[in-house]
Amino acid sequence: MAEPVNVLFVCLGNICRSPSAEGVFRSLVEQAGLADQVHIDSCGTGDWHIGKTPDARAQEAARRRGIDISGLRARQFSPEDLDTFDYVLVMDRQNLADIKDVWHQNGGTRPALFLEFGQSAHQEVPDPYYGGDAGFETVLDLIQEAGEGLLADIRGRLA
Numbered sequence: 001m002a003e004p005v006n007v008l009f010v011c012l013g014n015i016c017r018s019p020s021a022e023g024v025f026r027s028l029v030e031q032a033g034l035a036d037q038v039h040i041d042s043c044g045t046g047d048w049h050i051g052k053t054p055d056a057r058a059q060e061a062a063r064r065r066g067i068d069i070s071g072l073r074a075r076q077f078s079p080e081d082l083d084t085f086d087y088v089l090v091m092d093r094q095n096l097a098d099i100k101d102v103w104h105q106n107g108g109t110r111p112a113l114f115l116e117f118g119q120s121a122h123q124e125v126p127d128p129y130y131g132g133d134a135g136f137e138t139v140l141d142l143i144q145e146a147g148e149g150l151l152a153d154i155r156g157r158l159a
């Protein structure tokens with residue numbers, strides 16, 4: 001079998017958006033029967049939450065959609081991630097600027113906005129950390145839609 005495709009989701013804290021993306025996308029990949037061929041991880045550009053579980057609000061919103069992200073633990077982005085992962089997908093333009101600085105020095109996989117794989121007008125997944133519960137639903141909606149586009153792209157790569 002071909003080498004697995006490695007996908008990394010990146011946000012700021014790795015406790016809200018990117019672990020949600022990891023959980024939702026893993027669910028899409030499993031439903032597609034591609035779990036053996038797609039490896040998924042997430043991380044944050046910041047170091048505040050290393051080792052922590054996802055935010056309780058993110059866990060609850062995901063759980064309502066049948067997705068369990070309680071086992072995930074936050075880690076910080078490292079430059080080697082650009083060598084290891086085939087897709088490095090960030091949630092917003094600040095994440096992109098932060099990772100691009102590393103990419104300019106390090107080379108490797110060029111980081112991209114995750115929502116480039118979606119069809120909606122949104123280009124960024126808004127940070128829900130300081131907002132209400134509705135923000136976490138928006139995150140999941142945007143991630144689900146872009147995840148379907150990403151899965152189609154990966155299918156093309158695996159074909």
Ligand code: 4NP
Pocket residue numbers: 011012013014015016017018044048127128129
């Ligand atoms: P995330 O959300 O980047 O989606 O995980 C945040 C989590 C924590 C903080 C900011 C954003 N914070 O400032 O601690």
